[in-house]
Amino acid sequence: MKICLFWHRRDIRLHDNAGLAAALASGLPVVPLFIYDRDILDYLPNKADARLTYIFDEVEKLARATEAAGGTFLARYGKPVEVLEALVQEYDIAAVHSNEDYEPYARERDTAVGQMLHKHSVDFLLYKDQVIFAKDDIMTKSGTVPKVFGAYHKSYLAKLTDDLLLPFGSQEAFTAERLHRLPEAQAGSRPTLASMGFERLEQYVPTADLPAEDVVRNYHKTRNTPALQNGTSRISVQLRFGTLSVRQVMRQAKALNPKLMAEIIWRDFFMMLLWHYPNTATEAYDPKMRHVPYRNNEDEFRAWCEGRTGYPLVDAGMRELNATGYLPNRVRMTVAGFLVKHLFIDWRLGEKYFADKLLDYELANNVGNWQWMAGTGAISAPWFRVYSPESQLAQVDPELKYVKRWVPEVVSSAYVAPIVEHKYARDRAVEAIRAARIAAS
Numbered sequence: 274m275k276i277c278l279f280w281h282r283r284d285i286r287l288h289d290n291a292g293l294a295a296a297l298a299s300g301l302p303v304v305p306l307f308i309y310d311r312d313i314l315d316y317l318p319n320k321a322d323a324r325l326t327y328i329f330d331e332v333e334k335l336a337r338a339t340e341a342a343g344g345t346f347l348a349r350y351g352k353p354v355e356v357l358e359a360l361v362q363e364y365d366i367a368a369v370h371s372n373e374d375y376e377p378y379a380r381e382r383d384t385a386v387g388q389m390l391h392k393h394s395v396d397f398l399l400y401k402d403q404v405i406f407a408k409d410d411i412m413t414k415s416g417t418v419p420k421v422f423g424a425y426h427k428s429y430l431a432k433l434t435d436d437l438l439l440p441f442g443s444q445e446a447f448t449a450e451r452l453h454r455l456p457e458a459q460a461g462s463r464p465t466l467a468s469m470g471f472e473r474l475e476q477y478v479p480t481a482d483l484p485a486e487d488v489v490r491n492y493h494k495t496r497n498t499p500a501l502q503n504g505t506s507r508i509s510v511q512l513r514f515g516t517l518s519v520r521q522v523m524r525q526a527k528a529l530n531p532k533l534m535a536e537i538i539w540r541d542f543f544m545m546l547l548w549h550y551p552n553t554a555t556e557a558y559d560p561k562m563r564h565v566p567y568r569n570n571e572d573e574f575r576a577w578c579e580g581r582t583g584y585p586l587v588d589a590g591m592r593e594l595n596a597t598g599y600l601p602n603r604v605r606m607t608v609a610g611f612l613v614k615h616l617f618i619d620w621r622l623g624e625k626y627f628a629d630k631l632l633d634y635e636l637a638n639n640v641g642n643w644q645w646m647a648g649t650g651a652i653s654a655p656w657f658r659v660y661s662p663e664s665q666l667a668q669v670d671p672e673l674k675y676v677k678r679w680v681p682e683v684v685s686s687a688y689v690a691p692i693v694e695h696k697y698a699r700d701r702a703v704e705a706i707r708a709a710r711i712a713a714s
């Protein structure tokens with residue numbers, strides 16, 4: 274019997290899933306699939322990884338939901354091209370449906386998968402799902418890639434009709450008639466964390482529900498107060514792994530808070546930029562910023578990682594990140610700015626450290642924001658702007674409520690002295706970058 278596969282990647286949900294809805298409407302019985310990708314997992318820094326634990330639990334929920342609906346859920350551990358080729362040889366598969374992924378690795382993987390499937394006369398069909406506008410959906414009037422957020426935001430709002438936010442009916446169509454149940458022996462067992470060589474590590478992830486309405490309504494007033502536990506939406510992990518759909522969160526934000534809407538638009542914006550400029554995952558967008566002589570002092574980098582810089586907001590942030598895998602946006606900006614300007618350490622080292630630690634780690638958002646802070650990006654804070662971590666602290670946590678939670682010794686003599694003086698560090702970075710820019714032009 275001919276079947277089709279729906280390959281879940283960063284869309285670990287049944288509801289409002291564009292590709293899954295298309296597979297279920299294709300007329301062929303569907304078998305959902307998840308691949309624990311060795312091309313990613315082999316490079317995870319630790320065997321106990323909270324993100325993999327989260328993915329695993331969510332995939333298991335999908336598998337149970339598929340079985341309850343009368344279908345079979347396949348899960349495999351391996352390299353996607355090899356796993357899919359083996360499945361194509363085992364079953365009579367007419368098509369593989371999946372949702373688009375815009376990261377450079379994912380694009381290479383999908384090209385290779387597409388070529389392999391083509392060889393076996395299997396269709397590979399991809400759908401836009403994780404963003405509302407992708408690739409060149411929004412361009413400037415002269416047809417170039419938008420690099421001014423204000424103008425992009427304006428065009429985005431002008432194009433955003435309610436139709437684009439309607440949910441796809443994947444959950445409603447997820448029925449025994451449209452699914453395919455394989456004999457148990459054929460389906461094979463699903464990998465476990467242990468069978469893949471990993472251990473469980475649980476870190477707090479908000480449940481996959483929309484944020485409470487009052488949180489969204491107050492967002493513009495509370496988002497820059499890190500002491501508040503509910504000052505922001507806390508949807509980033511769900512958006513990262515697709516346990517919430519972006520249309521769902523955008524509908525709520527559109528109804529209740531334009532500021533939150535704008536932040537979600539930043540996410541589309543950075544994904545669009547990374548799609549156009551995949552090289553910026555690892556190098557400065559601005560050629561004049563590619564040869565900045567960063568100091569990369571290892572001891573200072575370690576002090577930053579461990580929250581021992583003597584700057585309370587920086588130290589609180591790094592300790593929160595290490596303990597929880599999360600950091601509020603305003604503090605992300607402070608710690609990033611401090612690393613790239615005050616310690617004058619390459620943004621790529623900070624980006625990598627965040628990538629290892631953040632539960633919501635997202636290449637496009639991480640690189641986009643790091644390059645913004647370093648002044649190297651397609652869109653950036655001016656390279657000569659150096660925010661004072663002390664002024665930042667006075668603005669966002671004047672009573673040290675947030676800082677004392679993570680750096681209890683801050684008001685005692687046990688607290689470390691500042692690793693570097695602000696004005697000295699600012700001048701050092703600005704002069705070195707200025708010289709590098711002149712040399713490059």
Ligand SMILES: Cc1cc2nc3c(=O)[nH]c(=O)nc-3n(C[C@H](O)[C@H](O)[C@H](O)COP(=O)(O)OP(=O)(O)OC[C@H]3O[C@@H](n4cnc5c(N)ncnc54)[C@H](O)[C@@H]3O)c2cc1C
Nearest residue numbers: 505506507508509536537540602605609634635638639642
């Ligand atoms: C140096 C640095 C690194 C960052 N790395 C990441 C990352 O790896 N993954 C990630 O998802 N976000 C990253 N961000 C953006 C932002 O800090 C987080 O998205 C946000 O803090 C997540 O918490 P929240 O869901 O409560 O956000 P909210 O403030 O409630 O925003 C809602 C959603 O909008 C999007 N969003 C918000 N701010 C931004 C932004 N500045 N850029 C792009 N999208 C945004 C996110 O999807 C977020 O979940 C980074 C920011 C900085 C300054």
